[in-house]
């Protein structure tokens with residue numbers, strides 16, 4: 001059993017595993033990550049193998065603080081402002097690499113930019129500091145599956161390939177980080193996520209350019225249309241569920257359904273819904289239904305990020 005409660009001992013063993021090129025799954029406030037030493041190309045290759053992920057898909061480097069970030073990436077005034085407002089937290093910045101950036105080319109898929117995040121989760125923080133290296137970490141799921149928000153989700157996908165899964169209970173945010181590209185003159189929203197795009201725009205003082213939905217030429221491979229697909233088909237904008245379907249409900253006015261159903265938030269709270277989303281999709285998928293009928297969710301608050309994930313899940 002690779003699952004271990006995230007005690008000081010387990011974190012110290014996990015850090016040793018990372019320093020010697022192994023893989024460790026660890027909790028972050030967004031979703032569980034599958035970590036490797038971002039400066040060790042062989043270790044990072046292990047991530048791609050474990051996930052069954054296409055190469056050339058760049059990974060986020062997780063660091064402990066802004067000082068650490070500036071060793072690997074160039075932070076201009078916009079990046080400094082966003083870092084001050086949202087780090088540690090659910091924001092990833094795509095930035096230009098520093099001239100002698102030690103992060104492996106495999107981590108950045110050969111790009112001259114690097115995606116950096118400072119997670120707030122105390123276990124992630126402790127692990128990064130104990131390992132003493134930046135951690136390349138995608139979500140700890142097989143490629144194309146929904147992201148894991150519990151250690152058990154990780155085990156279901158990766159038990160055979162990961163040495164240690166550090167368990168610290170369900171992820172608080174439950175949806176991946178917001179990805180903003182600051183490598184060019186105009187800030188671009190590459191992925192809606194745990195930090196609301198409006199809050200980012202307020203700090204920047206300019207609107208984000210949205211490439212989301214441009215699945216023809218994704219600049220961020222996480223935008224690939226069917227990236228978050230459960231096994232079942234997802235039917236969007238459902239007001240009722242048919243017999244044989246599962247119901248993914250939202251809000252107080254959920255229809256009666258004589259079959260599997262989960263309500264993401266009875267009070268219609270998009271933050272609570274984001275935290276429940278991936279576990280709900282896994283639970284309904286496990287019922288073996290062919291279709292999950294998803295009720296509409298308003299595009300406000302974290303609704304933008306939730307609807308983005310549901311639209312991808314609906315693509316076959």
Ligand code: TXA
Pocket residue numbers: 028030031032033034057058059060092094108111113114115117137138139140175176177178179190191219220221222223
């Ligand atoms: O919340 C999260 O972000 C989680 C936790 C573990 O930190 N990680 C995560 O990683 O969701 P992943 O690999 O599933 O998604 C990273 C996203 C992908 O869409 C990837 O294409 C994009 O970030 N990305 C990474 N580096 C990039 C770069 N240099 N340029 C553009 N996009 C990049």
Ligand code: MG
Pocket residue numbers: 138139147
């Ligand atoms: Mg992922």
